[in-house]
Amino acid sequence: MTSSLRTRGLAAAAVLAVCLVRVDAAEPVPAGRLAPPQSFDAIADTHTRSAAIFTELGKVLTSPRCTNCHPAGDRPRQGDHSRPHQPPVFRGPDGFGTASMRCGSCHGAANFEPGRMPGHSDWHLAPRSMAWEGRSVAEICEQIKDPARNGQRKVEDLLHHIGQDTLVGWAWAPGYGRTPAPGTQAEAGALVAAWIASGAACPLK
Amino acid sequence: MTALVITINGRVHGPTEVRDDLTMNDFLREYLGMTGTKFGCGAAQCLSCAIIVDEPDGTSSTSPTCIVPAVSFNGKTIRTVEGHAKGDELSVLQKAFIHHFAFQCGYCTPGFLNEGQVLLERLARTPVARADVESTIAEALDGHLCRCTGYVKYHEAVRSVILAEPQRYLL
Amino acid sequence: MRASRREFMTWVTASGISLSLSRLAAAQEPSFAARETLPGRNHWNPASGGLGRIDGSPKVTGAKLYASDFRAADMPGWPQTTSHALLVRAPDASRVYLGLDLARLDGPLKPTVVVTADDVTKANLTVPDFYAGDLFCPVGKTPLYLGQPLAMLIFDSFDAFDRARLAFRDGTLVQFGDETGPVEGENYGAFRFTRVAGPTPQSPDVYSPILAGWVSPGRMQHSPLPVWEPYARETSKPYGKAARYGEAIRAELTGTDPDLLVLDRRFETQSVDPMFLETESGLGWYDGRSRKLELVLGIQSPYEGAEAIATLLSKAKAAFKPKHIEADFAYMGGGFGGRDHTPFILYVTLAAIFFPGRPVRLAHDRFQQFQGGIKRHAFKMHTRIGISRKTGKITAFAADHVLDGGGLQNFSTNVATVAAAAAIGIYDIPKVDVTTVALHSRGVTAGSMRGYGTVQTMTALETLIDEAAAALPLDPIAFRRRNALAPDGRTMMGNRYTVSVRTLELLDKLEAHPIWTARAAEKARPKRDGIVVGTGVACVTKDYGTGADCSMGRIEIDPQGRISIACDQPEMGNGMGTALASRVAIHIGGLADEVALGQLDAFGALALVTSGNSYTMDQATQDAVEKNSRWVPAISSATAASNGAHVGTHAAAEAARVIFRFGLWPAALALWNIPATDHRAEQWAEARWQEGRLVFADLPPLSLPDLAAKAHAARLVTGAMTHCFSRWAFASATFPIQDKRYRAEADALAVRHGAGPFERVARVAVAFPPTSNNRIGTTFGAQCGTVVRVEIDRTSGAIRIAKAYSVVECGRALVPEVVRGQAQGGFAMGVGYTLLETLPLYEGGPGNGQWNLGQYVVARGSDLPLHDLEIELLPPVSADEPPKGIAEVVMIPVVPAILNAIFDATGHRFYSLPVTPTMLKGALA
CATH class of the missing domain: 3.30.365.10 (Aldehyde oxidase/xanthine dehydrogenase, molybdopterin binding domain)
Structure with missing residues (x-):
């Protein structure tokens, strides 16, 4: 018990250190929250600032709420521990499951709290080209800008996808037993807007 | 509360006032006493609670009931394990399950039966090649958990029905 | 532990509660009894002709059958x-x-x-x-x-x-x-099992639990673990003797003798949930x-x-x-x-x-079932084995087992002893010393689960045997054959099996199987990139029964020849009802169309009484109480310990024999006009049932309905109920019926003549198995061997079981398809235990109420070689070999066989369960 507490303390300190280095002048942000774009204003170099903003957005993109359905393979993951989805379901030809196991069989139009069941009318897997699972924020950034891997979207389209899309918005209201993505969808949208406005630069690694 | 009307095994039930947060599983088991549909995990992970949903276009699919609100079935037509046999005459798949000793405790059987039946109906609409039969069955049944049988005899039972009528189910 | 004296059926507790467990009367709704009597008169019986189970129709039509169905x-x-x-x-x-x-x-x-x-x-x-x-x-x-x-x-x-x-x-x-x-608690039991064989297989043991009794260390000090070693300070004399022999065995296993290959290994198994679906x-x-x-x-x-x-x-x-x-x-x-x-x-x-x-x-x-249901014990095992490099024979074995019993004692003590008694599996080892202790912990209570400690100890053993074979080096099957216990050899308790021991036949089957013979070629064959291939084998024996098992069976035939069976054993999916009907049919030629299970109220006519604890009773007490012809050592057992076929159907089979002998056979004689004085009247054992007709000599075959009608008309025996008891051997008794002295493997009997009531037949002599049998680990063993081929992806660590073969010897298979089904299910459970299932014991484990099947993963169809899983049942050694219990043994070799295959594929031995893709990936990196 003692040792695990100690480890946890160390881990928290490490995270804090990374934030300070990464965000430079920004105030440290409590876990589960997002720093607003203006907190990066102190970074003079536009490119560095843009990359720092994306790094902050990366907290959302690498949250299990996002990566679970942007999996590396064809099987989604589930839960805060990102375990392989049970029962085993696969993306199928349209990203909505296979002939026998359609996403919509279980995932209804909205979360169903008594069953701990997440839901949205458009519940499905991100295409294979948009796999984020296991990737670094820098890699996701390059991927998200690449029309060949982002569904032929312009970076401006990401503003809508991340800032307003209601399926993405589910990540901030995932229901009982799931940790929401950090911040709010509006805050994430603001980060996307600021990132685009600052030149949509990617972190180096 | 919603006044729920639902057709189950050809019979209209309702309108019944139900809470919007009542699960379909509890509606069947606690309100209607139809306990043929089982409760296994309450998390859509074992699918022993699966029923058949009949769509207006003549297609069918399975749905778990333990994590789905009853009201989402309002106006729909469903089949449960209690509805497969016509009187005392068991369905072909029911007989195949028995003849293959497909189940032991039988608790997962309603889910496997519904899934297998939906597969047969799908194959009747869109047949598959003989070479794909095993993988098609495996894919269809894989969501269902069984703790007794090792699944082998369920697969053999479903396959026997498909292979017995190749003109119906196979390309 | 139990009430000192129990009168069954009419039992009224001292406090005035009567416990009659009676059937409900029929009303508008079908009564519970009617719903649960299967298949039911005038219903299709799939078991006729072996076409299915008696519970087939209700289970595919969603009939109310399970406790969870009733409101x-x-x-x-x-x-x-x-x-x-x-x-x-x-x-x-x-x-x-x-x-x-x-x-x-x-x-x-x-x-x-x-x-x-x-x-x-x-x-x-x-x-x-x-x-x-x-x-x-x-x-x-x-x-x-x-x-x-x-x-x-x-x-x-x-x-x-x-x-x-x-x-x-x-x-x-x-x-x-x-x-x-956490709250501290005393351990649930500690034992030491030590055996030193005599110089030759024929000579008596120098020391054994059978000779000396089971011993426990008397001194725990204030440590959570018993203090095994310093026997000099031990006050309890019997323990000191075992400990002296045990420590001498351990001294041999220190690795100083260059001729002796000594392996010293630790193995840990995890807690798992039985995860029955209801x-x-x-x-x-x-x-x-x-x-x-x-x-x-x-x-x-x-x-x-x-x-x-x-x-x-x-x-x-x-x-x-x-x-x-x-x-x-x-x-x-x-x-x-x-x-x-x-x-x-x-x-x-x-x-x-x-x-x-x-x-x-x-x-x-x-969630609650994970939080509160009985779990399988997690084990920590430390094993030392010594093998002569010259002869390839195992000379000595020592092991220490520690079980986590969780919060309540439940069956922890029994699991510990059964597990220890299985520690040397199928082998003949002259010197064995095994200690075991079951600890209290704050974990969810552990108790009985398929394998009952033996899947843990025999997994540790069979992987160790594989390792030893590789180290000698000897072929894994040849090494097993060289050390296999002979049919007349002694177990580590010092007794012999009283049933067939067919280890060599199983090993031959495994060795000749294509999965095994092609193992080197398959390993060498070019595969898809990054796939490594391995083959593993294991062979085990598992006891069935607990050493005090009983059942009650009641058979009735009506004038139309329709058969009803009632039995105290319940049905949990193992095919109890179908097995009963099949076993009874062997004797009376027809398949029952009414089988009622879990019945305790149907045996009032036996008027049984019991007293004491059949597991701990001494001989003098048994000798005294058995004089009461109504007394039996125990009334009714759980359906457990793989005893369904062997014990569960036994009482009904004995009842059926009585009906045949004193009902159907005399009816046949009458129909054939054979007088009682004719010598053929005594040749009932030569009659045979063929397609529902009784065939004898060259006389016209007789149908069961004709015989039943005659038996009823002549007021012959048309119904019988018995109670049977087994303490590693069935009790037998002599009953006076129709002026004959009839000996049955039963200790109580009641019969019905014609349509009359059941009447008790008081036994005139009884032979209960001696109470010293309580020292036996087991005399009943069923064996199973498994060979598996695995394919492991280097990059992901994903493992696939490509092919598998299990060979089982089960005596007479009452319903072969049910036995195959058990073996297939045991295979799946073995795969889950080896590769998938695990529960943290304490915080973060199932006791937190947050566990479900997304986190606790059991085997699905996609985890199994559905079309490449071959099950072979050895035919019985003789036509009348009794059925053995196999529900557990079929799971056990699967686990070490997979582990041995993983070693073959990766060159890495895993000493804990489960083995996950991450671990495999690490081993292959």
Whole structure:
């Protein structure tokens, strides 16, 4: 018990250190929250600032709420521990499951709290080209800008996808037993807007 | 509360006032006493609670009931394990399950039966090649958990029905 | 442990509760008994012609069959509405429990009744010894274990219950205070099994548990583990002797002898859940006016359960004390041991008696089943084995086992001893020393589960054997063959098997199987990139029975030749009913169309009494009490310990033999006009059933209906019931029937003539197995061997079982398809145990109430070689070889065979379970 507490303390300190280095002048942000774009204003170099903003957005993109359905393979993951989805379901030809196991069989139009069941009318897997699972924020950034891997979207389209899309918005209201993505969808949208406005630069690694 | 009307095994039930947060599983088991549909995990992970949903276009699919609100079935037509046999005459798949000793405790059987039946109906609409039969069955049944049988005899039972009528189910 | 004297059926406890377990009368709704008697008269019987199980139709049509299917409205004579109980359990066992925050359950969510530790005390309930421990954690105490019940809330309506249970799921309504650390407890039992064989196989043992009795260290000091070694300080003399031999064996295994290959290994196994698909549930109704308690339960141990409930209420205050208890036992949606002696039924009882007048249902959801259901013991094993490099023979073996028993004792002591007795598997080892201890912990209670400790110890053994073979080096099967116990060899307890031992045949089968013969070629064959291939083998023996097993069977034939069977054993999916019908048909030529299981009320005519504890009784006591012809060592056993086919069907088979001998055979003689004086009248053993007709010599075959009609008309025996008892051998007795002395492997008998009532036939001589048999580990063993081929992906560590073959010897398979099904199911469970399933023992484990099947992964079809899993049953050694019990043994070799295949593929040995893709990936990196 003692040792695990100690480890946890160390881990928290490490995270804090990374934030300070990464965000430079920004105030440290409590876990589960997002720093607003203006907190990066102190970074003079536009490119560095843009990359720092994306790094902050990366907290959302690498949250299990996002990566679970942007999996590396064809099987989604589930839960805060990102375990392989049970029962085993696969993306199928349209990203909505296979002939026998359609996403919509279980995932209804909205979360169903008594069953701990997440839901949205458009519940499905991100295409294979948009796999984020296991990737670094820098890699996701390059991927998200690449029309060949982002569904032929312009970076401006990401503003809508991340800032307003209601399926993405589910990540901030995932229901009982799931940790929401950090911040709010509006805050994430603001980060996307600021990132685009600052030149949509990617972190180096 | 919603006044729920639902057709189950050809019979209209309702309108019944139900809470919007009542699960379909509890509606069947606690309100209607139809306990043929089982409760296994309450998390859509074992699918022993699966029923058949009949769509207006003549297609069918399975749905778990333990994590789905009853009201989402309002106006729909469903089949449960209690509805497969016509009187005392068991369905072909029911007989195949028995003849293959497909189940032991039988608790997962309603889910496997519904899934297998939906597969047969799908194959009747869109047949598959003989070479794909095993993988098609495996894919269809894989969501269902069984703790007794090792699944082998369920697969053999479903396959026997498909292979017995190749003109119906196979390309 | 048990009531000193029990009179079955008419049993009225000293406190005045009668326990009749009677069937319900038919009413508008089909009665429980009618629903559960299968397939039912005039219904299609799939078992006819071997086309299916007797419970086939109800199970594919969704008939009400399981305890979880019944509500008050399904029970004739009950009030129509069902109330629902919520059992709140402790997610924390290291802080003081302060109570429930029920203020948040107001309005429609308010429980009608709240039952706590206080209420149990005030009602003066008696916790049966087997379940000793607080039924509910009292406020102000630290829970004894994770998942211990804290309170039970009863709600009038389903809707209130349904909403309240949601309010409870995040645990915030349960309040805890100061950190105390977990509650410490004494261990549940410690034993040392030591055997030193004589110089030749024929000479007597120098020392063995059979010769010297089972020994335990007397001194625990204040450490959690027993102090095994310093026997000099040991005060208990018997232990000191075992310890001296044991320490001498260990001294040989220190590795100083260059001719001796010594391997010293540790192996750990995890806690798992039986994960039967139907969660535990029950229905109760205590009619406060008539003071009758009625229950619907689904457990493997009906008789024990009824006794436990009667004990619970035996001294209760008047308001909580029924005059009469009626319990109905339903089909089970799986059991695997986890429904044997489960405390759950005590809580169903509480739900009923604390809400008199209202039927109450208590049912676990899956989270609660993980939180409160019986688990498999986690083991830590330390093993040393010595093998002569010259002869390739194992000369000595020592092991130390530590079991985590969790919060209540339950079967921990028994699991420890059974596991230890299996430690040397199929081998003949002249010097063996095994210690074992089962510890109390704050984990969820561990108890009986398929394999019962032996899957743990034989996994450690069979992987060690593989390692030893590689180190010698010797071919793994040749090494096993060289060391296999001969059919007349002695087990590590010092006794011999009394059943067939066919290890060499199994090894031959495994060795000749294509999966094995092609192992090198398959490994060398180019595969897809990054796939490594391996093949593994294992062979085990598993006891069946517990050393005091009994069953009761009642057979009746009507004038049309229709057969009814009643049996005390319940059905958990293992095919009990079909096996019974099949075994009875061997003797009386027809398949029953009415089989009623889990019946305790059908045997009143036997008027049985019992006393003492059949496991610990001494010979003088048995000799004295057996003089009462109604006395038997035990009344009824759980369906457990793989004893369904062997013991469960035995009483019915003996009853069927009586009907044949004294009913159908004399009827046949009459129809053939053979007088009693004719020498052929005594040749009944030569008659055979062929396609439902009795065939004898060159006489015209007779149909069962004709024989039954004649037997009824002539008032011959048309019904029989027996009780049988086995203590590693069946009791037998002589009964006077029709002026003959008839010897049966039964200790009680009643018969019916024509349509008359059952009448007890008092035995005139009885031979119960000696009480010294209680020292035997087992004399009944069934064997199984498995070979598997695995393919492992280097990059991901994903493992696929490409092919597998299991060969089983099961004596006479009563229903071969059921045996195959058991073997296939055992294979799947073995795969899950090896590769998938694991439960943290304490915090973060299932006791936190947050576990379900997304986190606890069991084998699915896609984890198994569905079309490449071959099961072979060895034919019986003779036509009349009795059935053996195989439900457990079929799972066991699967686990070490996979581990050995993983070694073959990766060159890495894993010493803990489960082996995950991450571990495999690491080993291949």
